[in-house]
Amino acid sequence: MYDFAYEKPGSVADAVKLLSDDMEAKALAGGQTFIPVLKQRLNKPTSVVDLSKLGLSGITVSGDKVIIGAMTTHAAIASSPEIKARIPGLQYQAALIGDEAVRHRGTMGGSLANNDPAACYPSALLALGGTIKTDRRTITADEFFQGMFTTALEPGEIITSVEMPIPEKSAYEKFRNPASRYAIVGVFVAKFPSAVRLAITGASQGGVFRHTAFETALSANFAPDAIAGITTPADDLNGDIHASAEYRAHLIGVVAKRAVAKAT
Incomplete structure (x- = not known):
C-alpha cells in the first residue's frame, strides 16, 4: 500500500x-x-x-425502536438477545455476513457508508424504514442509498448510529456466493401494522432497492403465494460470472417467497 x-x-x-x-x-x-x-x-x-475510539458501539432499545451504534460489529448484532427478540431478521442477517473473523471486525456503519451493491445491511435498513444518524443530521433509508457505492453522506460526514423501528415480523434470506458469501440475491421483508416493506440486495446495477409490486401484494396478503405470480424485469439487474440478469430476476421471486415464509 x-x-x-x-x-x-x-x-x-x-x-x-x-x-x-x-x-x-x-x-x-x-x-x-x-x-x-x-x-x-x-x-x-x-x-x-x-474511528474505533469514538464510543460509537452498542445496542439499545428505546420504545418501539432499536438503536445501534455505527461501530457495532456484525458479531455483536448476531449475538444480541435484544435484536433476536425484536428484529430476528436482522440478527439472522448479521450471522450470515462473511466468516467469523469478518463478523468480529466489520461494522454496521462501515457497511452502510460503503453501500456495496451486494452488502446485506442496506436491505435491512431499507425494508425496516430505518434512519441514519450522522454527526450533523438524520437521513431516512429511502434517501440515504443513492446507487452503487453511493450514499447521501457528504464529505467528512460520519455515521454515528442507526435507528430501526420494531416490526411485527421480519426475515432475511440470502442466496450467497459460496466463496465471498456476498449476496447474489438477498431479500429482507418487514411487516408493520399498516404495510409491508421488502428490499433486495445483490441483484440490481443501482444497488439495494424496494420491490413495490411485492410490497403491495404482501400488504394485502402476507403469504408466499401472494407474490407467486409477480415477475421481476431483468433489464436493470446485474449479470456477471456468478449469475446472469435473468437468473437473478428468477432468484428474486424464489428468495422473496422463502423470506416471507420464514417471517410467517
Missing part, C-alpha cells in the same frame, strides 16, 4: 475536523473493504482516520 498518516481521534468532533480539513483523508471503521483496497493500491489517502 501507499504511505499515509494514521490518526486515531478520541471524539466525533475531532474525527470530523480531520476529515473536513483534508479532502484526501479517509475514515476507517472495521476495514473489511477499505484495508484490502489499500493493500491493492486502489486508493491513495493522505491520512487514515481510525
